[in-house]
Amino acid sequence: MLGAILALSARSAGLAQNSTPDLTTVSLQDLMNIKVTSVSKKEEKLSKTAAAVYVITQEDIRRSGALNIPDLLRMVPGMDVAQVDANSWAISSRGFNDLYANKLLVMIDGRSVYDPAFGGVSWDLQNVPLEDIERIEVIRGPGATVWGANAVNGVINIMTKSAKATQRALVTSGAGSETTVRGLAQYGGKVRGNGYYRFFGQYFNDRSMVNSAGNRAADEWHSPNVGFRSDWDLTPRDSLTVEGDAYQSHEGQTVNSFLSLTPPFVATFNQLTRATGGSVLGRWNHKFSDRSDTSVQAYYDGISRDAFGLHEDRNTLDFQFQHHLALGARQDIVWGLGYRLDSFYIRPSYAVSMNPPSRTDQLFSSFIQDEIRLSDSFWVSLGSKFEHNNYTGFEYEPSVRMLWSRNDREALWGAVSRAIRQPTLEDVDVRVNSRVFPGPGGLLALASTFGDPHFKSEDLLAYELGYRIQPSLRFSVDLSSFCNDYHHLRTVGLADPFLESSPPPLHLVVPTIFSNAMHGDTYGAEISSTFSAFNWWSVSPGYSWLKMNLHAEPGSLASAGYQLAAGDSPQNQFQLRSYGNLPHHLEFDPAVYYVDRLPNQGVASHTRLDLRLGWRPREAVEFSVVGQNLLQPLHFEFGSHGLTQPAQIRRSVYGEITWRF
Numbered sequence: 001m002l003g004a005i006l007a008l009s010a011r012s013a014g015l016a017q018n019s020t021p022d023l024t025t026v027s028l029q030d031l032m033n034i035k036v037t038s039v040s041k042k043e044e045k046l047s048k049t050a051a052a053v054y055v056i057t058q059e060d061i062r063r064s065g066a067l068n069i070p071d072l073l074r075m076v077p078g079m080d081v082a083q084v085d086a087n088s089w090a091i092s093s094r095g096f097n098d099l100y101a102n103k104l105l106v107m108i109d110g111r112s113v114y115d116p117a118f119g120g121v122s123w124d125l126q127n128v129p130l131e132d133i134e135r136i137e138v139i140r141g142p143g144a145t146v147w148g149a150n151a152v153n154g155v156i157n158i159m160t161k162s163a164k165a166t167q168r169a170l171v172t173s174g175a176g177s178e179t180t181v182r183g184l185a186q187y188g189g190k191v192r193g194n195g196y197y198r199f200f201g202q203y204f205n206d207r208s209m210v211n212s213a214g215n216r217a218a219d220e221w222h223s224p225n226v227g228f229r230s231d232w233d234l235t236p237r238d239s240l241t242v243e244g245d246a247y248q249s250h251e252g253q254t255v256n257s258f259l260s261l262t263p264p265f266v267a268t269f270n271q272l273t274r275a276t277g278g279s280v281l282g283r284w285n286h287k288f289s290d291r292s293d294t295s296v297q298a299y300y301d302g303i304s305r306d307a308f309g310l311h312e313d314r315n316t317l318d319f320q321f322q323h324h325l326a327l328g329a330r331q332d333i334v335w336g337l338g339y340r341l342d343s344f345y346i347r348p349s350y351a352v353s354m355n356p357p358s359r360t361d362q363l364f365s366s367f368i369q370d371e372i373r374l375s376d377s378f379w380v381s382l383g384s385k386f387e388h389n390n391y392t393g394f395e396y397e398p399s400v401r402m403l404w405s406r407n408d409r410e411a412l413w414g415a416v417s418r419a420i421r422q423p424t425l426e427d428v429d430v431r432v433n434s435r436v437f438p439g440p441g442g443l444l445a446l447a448s449t450f451g452d453p454h455f456k457s458e459d460l461l462a463y464e465l466g467y468r469i470q471p472s473l474r475f476s477v478d479l480s481s482f483c484n485d486y487h488h489l490r491t492v493g494l495a496d497p498f499l500e501s502s503p504p505p506l507h508l509v510v511p512t513i514f515s516n517a518m519h520g521d522t523y524g525a526e527i528s529s530t531f532s533a534f535n536w537w538s539v540s541p542g543y544s545w546l547k548m549n550l551h552a553e554p555g556s557l558a559s560a561g562y563q564l565a566a567g568d569s570p571q572n573q574f575q576l577r578s579y580g581n582l583p584h585h586l587e588f589d590p591a592v593y594y595v596d597r598l599p600n601q602g603v604a605s606h607t608r609l610d611l612r613l614g615w616r617p618r619e620a621v622e623f624s625v626v627g628q629n630l631l632q633p634l635h636f637e638f639g640s641h642g643l644t645q646p647a648q649i650r651r652s653v654y655g656e657i658t659w660r661f
Helices: 002-013 023-033 058-064 069-073 425-429 560-568
Strands: 052-057 079-085 088-093 104-108 133-140 154-160 168-176 179-191 195-206 221-235 238-258 266-289 292-307 310-327 331-347 352-354 358-375 378-389 393-407 410-421 430-438 444-450 458-472 475-494 498-500 507-534 537-552 572-582 586-595 606-618 621-628 652-660
Touching: 052 058, 052 475, 058 069, 058 133, 058 586, 058 606, 069 079, 069 088, 069 133, 088 104, 179 652, 238 430, 331 352, 358 425, 425 430, 537 560
Parallel strands: 104 154, 444 507
Antiparallel strands: 052 133, 079 088, 133 154, 168 179, 168 652, 179 195, 195 221, 221 238, 238 266, 266 292, 292 310, 310 331, 331 358, 352 430, 358 378, 378 393, 393 410, 410 458, 430 444, 458 475, 475 507, 498 507, 507 537, 537 572, 572 586, 586 606, 606 621, 621 652
């Protein structure tokens, strides 16, 4: 089917006017020279980075037809994106996928959105307007040397456009079979001097999906959010950025949970989740010279959320200082200091509680990385992050990276890195009641899982090797491979039963406790390529392969089921995206994604086809129609997790108009 579509596109595009944009130069020549900052916290060419980096550009975003950030991440080889229901996703890199995948660090303009209470990222709350994203830099593999704890299997840095680049007004409006309404209104302007600003307001309402019984699920979702960004050139050497946002989110979920010690004990029911929050960030950059510059960043992030009967208030203050210094002709040093304060209050629910319910954690950090040019074609980067947290004390995360490159079109690189997944509040303080069953002597028995106050950091030693080449202006290939060695992975183990009288009646608690009783290794490879067959058509295939082996420690009481977590991530993934420019300012952009089965989740393999047809009669106006999941009416992408019941993803069609004036 796709081959016939592409053939028809090629035949039609042969009649395109000479004014058709040259996709060859846009997607290849510029891509190899694009500047990225997420690998070493300083600008460097993509072609000269010693890491598995993938950049989602603004053009990729515009032509993807995606309505959210998770759908954008599907195009990254080695990134596992699985939608759980209408408002939640499981997203990870190089294995260990979960609804709260805790080995992936995600940032928006340098502000971490990783959840220090439960781990992972609440993707439903990351609703940056896609029109304002400059690019998304994705590192597959450790990034802990500069970014610190939790940058274990990858780093995602979402970078928004400067206010100067978004002047005047922007309005988008759309609707479809799964989205009843979606809209964005934005205005950007200039103030006296060299200051620029933008304000936006955004709203969407997504319909519910389909549950396992084939009925309408209870996962409908709607959310308004507002935000601003301002950029100031204070002097020729000083610049200031201030940005912020505020949001609300109302989401439905189907929950299967323990309720009480009286019948029915455990029930399946629908529940509304509410969240409100916001953030504000300021960053000052000062340039001493072409060889020395500093950056000071501070932000506040707060959230109040009600989910699963549990109420969470969390406030975060974060401060970062960074200095970039070039020494002589061969050394380039980046170093910095950081401080983070997290304050929590979590009111217990029917199944989940924290002991104590409130807590304040501090994180002190510093890092240094030195890039040494040993010759005109060979570089070595040495560095480490040093941190002190309230759970495990002092931690270090060093790395060695090497790169050989004769020119901007070819590079061979390798790396050895250590990274840690820092314990969360859940790991040490949580209690989760799961089920009731008959106990000895007529007592009720309650199965509960407890956190471990002595929980250790999970740690990784990673070995990576990669090669990228652009043999011609029309063709590029990027290959990376890895072998990861994990220790102190989280499991649950048995503990001694005890009697408990509160809440009544008297009952026997049969506990399990979090522990670090598993180790394992993963290895795999990822390849991506871009081929511009003609000036009006390009195609980008990608493939990733992953193998996971997890083992309980000898003599431990770790639950053997945790070893099956290797089956939560697909072994094979394949994607094929195409951009085609047709006559009369039309754009045709198909994309195919294949995801292997998830044996531990009971989820079959599936193939997803997305199609976008766009029309740009002039630069300021754009119409688009997008079809998603077109090959099957319904399919699961992930299984149940904890209390949340999954839903089936439906075939959908969506239309949108964008107007800039």
